[in-house]
Amino acid sequence: MADAANDAATGRARVMAAMRRALGVTGDEPERRAAVAARLSGHARHLVPRRAAVSGAERLDLFRRMAEATQTTVAEVDTAADVPSAVADYLRTNNLPARIRRGADPVLATMPWHEVSALEVTEGPARADDLASLSHAFAAVAETGTLILTSGPDNPTTLNFLPDNHIVVVEASRVVGAYEDAWDRLRAAYGEAAMPRTVNMITGPSRTADIEQTIQLGAHGPRRLHVILVRNGGPSSATA
Amino acid sequence: MKTQKTTVALFVTCLVDLFRPSVGFAAIRLLEDAGCRVEVPDAQTCCGQPAYNSGDRADARELARQTIAAFEPYDWIVAPSGSCAGMLRKHYPLLFADDPAMRDRAEAVAARTWELVSFLVDVLGVERVPQTVNLHATYHDSCSGLRELGIREQPRRLLSTINGLKLTELADADVCCGFGGTFCVKYPDISNDMLEKKTAAIAATGADVLLAGDLGCLMNMAGKLKRQGSPVRAWHVAEVLAGMTDDPAIGEGT
Amino acid sequence: MKPTSHAFKQNAREALADPQLRRALGNVPTGFIQKRANARARLPEFDDLRDVARDIKNHTLAHLDLYYDAYEQRVTAAGGQVHWAETAADMRRIVLDICRAEGARVVTKGKSMIAEEVALNEHLEAAGLEVVETDLGEYIIQLRHEPPSHIIAPAIHLNKEQVEESFRARHAGLPEDRKLDDAPALVGEARQVLRQKFLSADVGITGANFLVAETGTSIIVTNEGNGDLTQTLPRVHIVLASIEKMVPTLEDVTTILRLLARSATGQEFSSYTTLSTGPRRAGDPDGPQAYHVVILDNGRTAMLGTEFHDMLRCIRCGACINHCPIYHAVGGHAYGWVYSGPMGAVLTPALIGIEEAGHLPNASTFCGRCEEVCPMRIPLPKMMRHWREREFERHLAPLSQRWGLGVWAAVARRPALYRAATAFAAAALRLVARGRGRVSWLPLAGGWTRHRDFPAPQDRTFMQLWRERSHG
Numbered sequence: 009m010a011d012a013a014n015d016a017a018t019g020r021a022r023v024m025a026a027m028r029r030a031l032g033v034t035g036d037e038p039e040r041r042a043a044v045a046a047r048l049s050g051h052a053r054h055l056v057p058r059r060a061a062v063s064g065a066e067r068l069d070l071f072r073r074m075a076e077a078t079q080t081t082v083a084e085v086d087t088a089a090d091v092p093s094a095v096a097d098y099l100r101t102n103n104l105p106a107r108i109r110r111g112a113d114p115v116l117a118t119m120p121w122h123e124v125s126a127l128e129v130t131e132g133p134a135r136a137d138d139l140a141s142l143s144h145a146f147a148a149v150a151e152t153g154t155l156i157l158t159s160g161p162d163n164p165t166t167l168n169f170l171p172d173n174h175i176v177v178v179e180a181s182r183v184v185g186a187y188e189d190a191w192d193r194l195r196a197a198y199g200e201a202a203m204p205r206t207v208n209m210i211t212g213p214s215r216t217a218d219i220e221q222t223i224q225l226g227a228h229g230p231r232r233l234h235v236i237l238v239r240n241g242g243p244s245s246a247t248a
Numbered sequence: 249m250k251t252q253k254t255t256v257a258l259f260v261t262c263l264v265d266l267f268r269p270s271v272g273f274a275a276i277r278l279l280e281d282a283g284c285r286v287e288v289p290d291a292q293t294c295c296g297q298p299a300y301n302s303g304d305r306a307d308a309r310e311l312a313r314q315t316i317a318a319f320e321p322y323d324w325i326v327a328p329s330g331s332c333a334g335m336l337r338k339h340y341p342l343l344f345a346d347d348p349a350m351r352d353r354a355e356a357v358a359a360r361t362w363e364l365v366s367f368l369v370d371v372l373g374v375e376r377v378p379q380t381v382n383l384h385a386t387y388h389d390s391c392s393g394l395r396e397l398g399i400r401e402q403p404r405r406l407l408s409t410i411n412g413l414k415l416t417e418l419a420d421a422d423v424c425c426g427f428g429g430t431f432c433v434k435y436p437d438i439s440n441d442m443l444e445k446k447t448a449a450i451a452a453t454g455a456d457v458l459l460a461g462d463l464g465c466l467m468n469m470a471g472k473l474k475r476q477g478s479p480v481r482a483w484h485v486a487e488v489l490a491g492m493t494d495d496p497a498i499g500e501g502t
Numbered sequence: 503m504k505p506t507s508h509a510f511k512q513n514a515r516e517a518l519a520d521p522q523l524r525r526a527l528g529n530v531p532t533g534f535i536q537k538r539a540n541a542r543a544r545l546p547e548f549d550d551l552r553d554v555a556r557d558i559k560n561h562t563l564a565h566l567d568l569y570y571d572a573y574e575q576r577v578t579a580a581g582g583q584v585h586w587a588e589t590a591a592d593m594r595r596i597v598l599d600i601c602r603a604e605g606a607r608v609v610t611k612g613k614s615m616i617a618e619e620v621a622l623n624e625h626l627e628a629a630g631l632e633v634v635e636t637d638l639g640e641y642i643i644q645l646r647h648e649p650p651s652h653i654i655a656p657a658i659h660l661n662k663e664q665v666e667e668s669f670r671a672r673h674a675g676l677p678e679d680r681k682l683d684d685a686p687a688l689v690g691e692a693r694q695v696l697r698q699k700f701l702s703a704d705v706g707i708t709g710a711n712f713l714v715a716e717t718g719t720s721i722i723v724t725n726e727g728n729g730d731l732t733q734t735l736p737r738v739h740i741v742l743a744s745i746e747k748m749v750p751t752l753e754d755v756t757t758i759l760r761l762l763a764r765s766a767t768g769q770e771f772s773s774y775t776t777l778s779t780g781p782r783r784a785g786d787p788d789g790p791q792a793y794h795v796v797i798l799d800n801g802r803t804a805m806l807g808t809e810f811h812d813m814l815r816c817i818r819c820g821a822c823i824n825h826c827p828i829y830h831a832v833g834g835h836a837y838g839w840v841y842s843g844p845m846g847a848v849l850t851p852a853l854i855g856i857e858e859a860g861h862l863p864n865a866s867t868f869c870g871r872c873e874e875v876c877p878m879r880i881p882l883p884k885m886m887r888h889w890r891e892r893e894f895e896r897h898l899a900p901l902s903q904r905w906g907l908g909v910w911a912a913v914a915r916r917p918a919l920y921r922a923a924t925a926f927a928a929a930a931l932r933l934v935a936r937g938r939g940r941v942s943w944l945p946l947a948g949g950w951t952r953h954r955d956f957p958a959p960q961d962r963t964f965m966q967l968w969r970e971r972s973h974g
Binding site: 019020022023024026027028029030031032033035040041043044047048051052053054055057058059074077078111132133134136152153154159160161164165166168169170187188191201202203204205206207208209210211212213214215216217218219220221222224226227228229230 | 526529533545546547550551554558561564565566567568569570571572576580584585586587588592636637638639642655656657658661662665685686688689690692693696697700701715716717718719725726727728730731734735745750751752753754756757759760767769770771772773774775776777778779780781782783785786787788789797799803804806807808
């Protein structure tokens with residue numbers, strides 16, 4: 009639509025012109041352009057809280073404590089092979105049907121699901137009647153017990169929000185201290201300045217305080233968030 | 249042997265001048281007891297805050313000019329008010345941001361201006377006051393003193409050295425009493441809501457006496473307490489520190 | 503929404519007389535204030551981070567045009583589209599055009615103050631679209647046809663009985679005997695009803711807490727997950743963002759994010775912080791097929807580079823609102839538009855004019871609590887004072903006030919006259935007080951004596967007494 013495109017061009021031109029007029033610039037000034045280019049490509053870190061500067065067992069412990077403080081439950085297993093029975097246990101303990109929905113993530117797909125044959129595992133984005141979903145986190149941030157999940161066929165975004173119960177698997181080697189460490193890994197995986205459609209930073213289940221300022225879980229997203237921390241396996245800490 | 253007494257210029261403040269001179273005299277006593285010589289520059293009237301906060305920069309600048317001229321001969325300028333001292337310290341330089349010569353003079357005066365209790369404690373190093381009075385008091389933190397000048401511990405420290413004085417902390421001591429200069433007459437019903445929350449907190453302390461460092465706040469709170477028929481009496485903290493509580497409290501008759 | 507800010511005093515009077523509102527507002531100091539204080543205590547770097555955050559935004563604003571160039575390139579490279587709305591009408595038109603082109607019938611919305619600002623919902627509904635607010639608080643007030651009363655907790659003025667009443671009136675097919683007398687039941691009912699809307703929506707509209715230039719990303723911060731269901735399930739995702747939402751890099755936005763939830767609700771981090779970049783990629787099994795970002799000016803470029811420039815650092819956390827004693831007294835509706843409390847007092851006149859919104863920056867004691875808690879170190883009282891200066895220059899203040907202060911200043915500039923005038927006033931007021939020490943009613947001071955006594959002068963003036971003492 010030529011008119012719309014024309015309007016679009018004028019709208020942009022007018023707002024940009026107003027910005028430049030207000031700032032007293034033309035937009036061509038080399039120092040400004042250099043400053044912006046440098047900041048974007050350098051993406052330097054600012055002050056990172058000391059809290060995040062933990063490693064090893066201390067870091068995992070911090071992640072667990074911070075996550076549990078947001079009503080996330082955390083279970084620990086030794087290897088990826090232990091995950092299917094951990095999932096089955098979780099569903100049984102919470103009186104949920106033995107059905108789980110996951111994405112195509114190879115780490116999840118190659119787990120020994122046949123060992124829990126009573127558990128029905130289906131693959132794909134979430135459907136309206138799925139009660140429980142399983143995701144594999146890209147990373148986890150100990151600083152605030154936050155999970156980092158990336159969209160795509162491996163871990164469809166709808167699995168994070170539609171089902172009542174969300175189980176997230178994360179290897180210990182994917183647990184970082186500060187958010188900035190997660191961004192470094194993201195850039196290594198996707199490229200500089202590139203992002204998947206969605207990155208979800210998830211800290212606890214869904215909640216609201218909109219009714220008389222009392223916290224209720226399960227407003228629209230999951231009522232329950234359960235993390236299965238895998239002590240061994242996953243990428244070495246040097247790679248994503 | 250040369251005796252060098254620190255000379256301090258007292259900025260009386262318009263409210264103290266008109267409504268309660270005893271605060272000024274209490275300030276002088278405290279300063280003299282701490283070893284100062286006090287002068288009261290004659291050309292002072294008002295710091296200009298009412299004009300400033302009403303958006304009348306021109307009048308505020310004129311009053312600031314007058315105040316700066318009256319006080320700049322002195323090394324120390326002390327006011328028994330956090331809001332007036334804050335006006336000189338924080339806002340006078342801003343008033344002359346576009347006038348370098350005046351701004352320099354304003355900054356010089358600002359650097360030498362102190363609220364009274366902060367001056368006693370932070371500059372003169374006064375650690376106690378030799379008073380004895382049996383009082384159960386509570387203390388309200390006036391907003392400017394607290395947030396512009398960092399006055400919180402100093403009055404409490406000195407009050408704690410008075411024999412017989414029991415101090416109960418006021419819940420929400422740092423919440424505005426609703427005075428705000430012309431605010432209390434421009435928005436009286438909102439001011440009253442803030443004021444009623446304040447007097448309820450005062451009543452909850454069980455204290456007999458209300459203290460603060462700003463006469464505007466005190467007149468506001470005392471006026472409400474009297475209207476409510478409350479037995480709580482209000483003094484400026486300087487009066488209690490100087491042992492001058494024999495005379496009627498704020499809003500009380502002779 | 504049509505502003506009623508000019509009626510602030512009337513609005514305030516009604517608010518002060520509303521017992522249910524006063525009960526609801528009583529939760530604000532004990533809740534939000536304590537929670538923020540606790541969160542700050544748990545993070546030793548909190549105050550230093552505020553300085554860094556201020557510097558990040560100042561740098562961004564100084565280079566805003568260039569960051570938008572970079573941002574737009576990145577959004578386009580990711581398959582998204584950026585639109586520019588100079589005015590509120592432009593934004594309404596652009597959003598409706600996108601919805602029409604999509605053949606949309608049902609639109610779900612995450613919470614967006616910008617949408618309120620441009621009155622988007624009414625415009626879409628007038629064109630025949632069903633618009634559903636999905637943030638629980640926004641949903642409730644949508645049912646009640648009320649505006650939000652707080653930028654973070656829009657339904658904070660309501661109690662659960664009022665929510666139940668709204669659900670019963672508006673939820674078709676809700677059985678009469680269903681219990682809805684507690685918060686979990688109400689939340690459960692809303693979840694069920696809104697779930698259907700999420701799944702049937704053609705277009706999902708969200709706001710944006712931040713835009714990231716480095717990656718062409720929009721960020722929403724929620725606790726409910728409604729924003730995520732809004733932006734992931736429908737075919738089209740539209741992001742509404744005003745020009746000051748820009749931040750250069752992921753590291754920059756991370757610093758500010760460390761302050762946002764802590765300042766707003768006292769949480770370490772909200773449940774869902776979501777970074778969206780473009781539409782779904784090839785191979786993605788879910789996500790929107792189209793991604794549009796509509797950038798709004800609506801008066802903000804007119805603040806850039808002026809004495810109100812610092813207000814563009816605001817990240818809409820609501821901390822200033824939560825700490826304001828005027829807000830505690832009257833609540834958000836009294837401010838008469840979208841933005842309330844101290845940030846509303848500074849921003850509203852800039853967006854709808856000082857003639858309409860003049861009361862807002864005047865209804866402040868400058869106690870300074872807002873500036874004390876602002877994560878972006880915005881000098882809010884200073885900017886309210888600037889609005890008062892603008893009003894004074896334009897003679898907008900009431901004549902009596904201007905005249906009274908003018909007389910005061912004129913006398914105060916003449917010390918000799920001042921001495922005589924104050925000596926006279928002291929004597930006159932003491933006469934009126936007749937030894938009682940106070941006055942219950944004073945002409946010209948009705949505002950004072952309506953609610954409190956007026957302490958009379960103690961004696962003659964200090965300067966009279968001092969002169970006597972020095973010369974006596």
